Amino acid sequence: MNTSVKDLLSQPERTFNAKELAALAAYFRVVMFDTLHDRGTGHWGGSASSAELTTSLYFNRMNIKAEDPTWEDRDRLILSKGHASMNLYTVLAHRGFFPVEELSTFRKLDSRLQGHPCMNKLPGVDMSTGALGHGLSVGLGMALAAKLSGKSFWTYVITGEGCLNEGQSWEALMSAAKFKPEHFVLMVDYNKVQLDGTEEQIMPLGPLSDKLKSFGWNVAPTAYDGNNTEDMLASFAWMDSDDVWPKAVIYDTIKGKGVSFTEGKNAWHGAVIDDASYAQGIVELTSDLHQKEAAL
Amino acid sequence: MSMAMRDAFGSKLAELGATHPELVVLDADVSSSTKSALFGKAFPDRFYNVGVAEGNMVDIAAGLATCGYHPVVNAFSIFLALKGTDQIRNTVCYNNLPVIIAGAYGGLSDSFDGASHQAITDIAIMRALPNMQVIVPGDAAQAQQALEYALTQKGPVFIRLNRNPMPDLPSASEIGTVCSVEGSDITIAANGITASYANKAASLLAKEGIKAEVLSVPVVKPLDVESLKKSVSKTGALLCVEEHVLMGGFASAVSEAFMKQGISCRFDAIGIEDTFTESGPYEPLLAKYGISAENIAMRAKNLCK
Numbered sequence: 001m002n003t004s005v006k007d008l009l010s011q012p013e014r015t016f017n018a019k020e021l022a023a024l025a026a027y028f029r030v031v032m033f034d035t036l037h038d039r040g041t042g043h044w045g046g047s048a049s050s051a052e053l054t055t056s057l058y059f060n061r062m063n064i065k066a067e068d069p070t071w072e073d074r075d076r077l078i079l080s081k082g083h084a085s086m087n088l089y090t091v092l093a094h095r096g097f098f099p100v101e102e103l104s105t106f107r108k109l110d111s112r113l114q115g116h117p118c119m120n121k122l123p124g125v126d127m128s129t130g131a132l133g134h135g136l137s138v139g140l141g142m143a144l145a146a147k148l149s150g151k152s153f154w155t156y157v158i159t160g161e162g163c164l165n166e167g168q169s170w171e172a173l174m175s176a177a178k179f180k181p182e183h184f185v186l187m188v189d190y191n192k193v194q195l196d197g198t199e200e201q202i203m204p205l206g207p208l209s210d211k212l213k214s215f216g217w218n219v220a221p222t223a224y225d226g227n228n229t230e231d232m233l234a235s236f237a238w239m240d241s242d243d244v245w246p247k248a249v250i251y252d253t254i255k256g257k258g259v260s261f262t263e264g265k266n267a268w269h270g271a272v273i274d275d276a277s278y279a280q281g282i283v284e285l286t287s288d289l290h291q292k293e294a295a296l
Numbered sequence: 297m298s299m300a301m302r303d304a305f306g307s308k309l310a311e312l313g314a315t316h317p318e319l320v321v322l323d324a325d326v327s328s329s330t331k332s333a334l335f336g337k338a339f340p341d342r343f344y345n346v347g348v349a350e351g352n353m354v355d356i357a358a359g360l361a362t363c364g365y366h367p368v369v370n371a372f373s374i375f376l377a378l379k380g381t382d383q384i385r386n387t388v389c390y391n392n393l394p395v396i397i398a399g400a401y402g403g404l405s406d407s408f409d410g411a412s413h414q415a416i417t418d419i420a421i422m423r424a425l426p427n428m429q430v431i432v433p434g435d436a437a438q439a440q441q442a443l444e445y446a447l448t449q450k451g452p453v454f455i456r457l458n459r460n461p462m463p464d465l466p467s468a469s470e471i472g473t474v475c476s477v478e479g480s481d482i483t484i485a486a487n488g489i490t491a492s493y494a495n496k497a498a499s500l501l502a503k504e505g506i507k508a509e510v511l512s513v514p515v516v517k518p519l520d521v522e523s524l525k526k527s528v529s530k531t532g533a534l535l536c537v538e539e540h541v542l543m544g545g546f547a548s549a550v551s552e553a554f555m556k557q558g559i560s561c562r563f564d565a566i567g568i569e570d571t572f573t574e575s576g577p578y579e580p581l582l583a584k585y586g587i588s589a590e591n592i593a594m595r596a597k598n599l600c601k
């Protein structure tokens with residue numbers, strides 16, 4: 001008798017292994033695609049890209065209490081690419097921060113699920129984001145607070161490469177290297193596609209690892225596959241491997257991951273999922289989910 | 297002459313550091329100008345100099361605020377209000393975080409540095425932000441009271457400070473409207489350091505038999521409409537004075553409130569007209585842009601005709 005995602009989600013507080021995380025992420029992609037199609041608004045490309053990052057953090061790594069979302073000692077996540085709100089909401093809901101049914105209110109009037117995450121409206125959101133470029137600075141402030149108060153919580157910041165176009169991101173990179181707070185990690189969701197086009201067309205970032213190193217960061221020696229949960233767990237092991245701060249990990253990811261015709265296409269950054277695309281895409285996502293469930 | 301506001305503010309920060317463990321102070325490479333260095337010297341562990349990066353500084357402060365600290369960010373007011381607007385709006389105000397935005401060198405007070413350093417649009421920007429309170433102290437004591445008040449608040453407060461030693465105003469127990477001269481012919485509502493010029497204008501007017509009432513009004517938001525209304529109901533005329541452009545600042549706030557409440561009176565406002573300012577010694581510079589006892593008296597007199 002195979003385990004299903006449903007079984008996994010009945011015990012959301014467990015520390016899941018790579019195969020389980022892969023199945024969860026595949027399931028969350030289905031939920032996201034469904035919800036975005038139903039609602040006719042939101043950002044598929046970036047949400048699909050970071051699915052394994054967020055799933056692995058919330059279902060394997062972060063020290064959090066869904067029943068006490070503002071617990072002082074909790075680990076924090078700042079989704080600096082706030083347009084991937086559907087990804088964050090899906091993970092938070094299934095992790096127990098709010099009812100899964102509420103996902104259907106996404107971007108409706110009076111909903112707690114704002115277009116971009118709002119910390120004062122929705123439990124589990126550690127920082128409101130939406131305007132790109134803020135996350136690293138705010139995260140640095142949280143990490144400094146941990147240091148000052150003698151707490152050991154972790155602060156993770158997920159940015160896209162577009163988010164790193166903002167000058168403020170580099171101000172934050174500079175200042176984090178000055179203050180060197182512990183347990184402060186930048187996770188770059190490096191799908192190399194922005195809103196208007198590819199990174200090469202819009203703003204080439206490379207060599208990103210060298211740039212981060214030259215800014216004084218402890219950068220993971222390998223780039224991990226951010227859509228592969230084995231790699232995600234390997235990157236977590238690297239985070240724990242030494243005590244040199246701040247740390248950065250670059251994840252190679254695919255924007256629009258999981259639906260063949262949306263992969264790597266900037267047109268699917270924020271496009272409405274029309275019925276025909278939905279019909280085709282959901283078949284691919286469901287078959288991927290079944291494969292991952294079968295592997296459990 | 298009183299202490300310069302920046303010295304008063306910096307020393308108050310250092311003093312409050314001892315009793316407020318939640319107080320953390322940030323500066324953007326101007327701490328010897330803003331005087332936040334006084335805090336930095338006393339509490340090096342709770343002081344962050346983030347370099348010339350005002351937006352970054354505001355967001356770092358916001359992060360600290362989410363973890364129980366009460367940050368005070370210091371930089372020149374013009375740069376906080378312009379380079380930090382996105383961060384002040386989208387992170388601090390949207391999340392209603394207890395971050396104190398201390399804008400140094402407010403108005404024309406960085407007089408010799410010229411237009412690039414003079415903050416003449418900061419009040420308009422800050423008062424447009426939901427959740428933000430806006431205080432423009434008129435002297436050193438008010439600057440210290442504003443800080444004490446801001447530290448009791450659960451949301452953001454903008455405090456606009458002045459660079460130079462300015463005359464003391466009549467003292468009050470807490471930050472708020474103070475009536476420094478009573479009169480019945482015209483109300484002069486003066487924001488920030490313009491209050492001392494308004495007081496002198498009242499003496500000039502008295503010599504001509506005009507009894508001006510002078511209100512020093514440091515709090516632009518939330519505006520103390522009641523005190524203004526009470527005075528104007530007696531005088532029937534109102535002259536607002538501010539060290540800021542006339543669009544969107546103190547006089548705008550007053551006229552919006554008066555229009556909305558249907559309070560009508562003869563009205564005029566002194567501030568910087570729709571123009572950039574320039575370098576020069578502070579007092580003559582203020583005078584050139586309309587802020588002098590003589591000009592206030594003249595405009596008040598015209599309003600009483």
Ligand SMILES: Cc1ncc(C[n+]2csc(CCOP(=O)(O)OP(=O)(O)O)c2C)c(N)n1
Pocket residue numbers: 045046047049081083130131132133159160161162163164189191192193194195255269
């Ligand atoms: C300050 C700011 N400017 C512009 C935008 C509009 N915008 C939303 S997403 C995006 C591109 C983001 O690219 P990236 O960070 O790489 O995210 P991902 O590819 O993962 O979706 C842009 C320009 C914004 N949200 N904030």
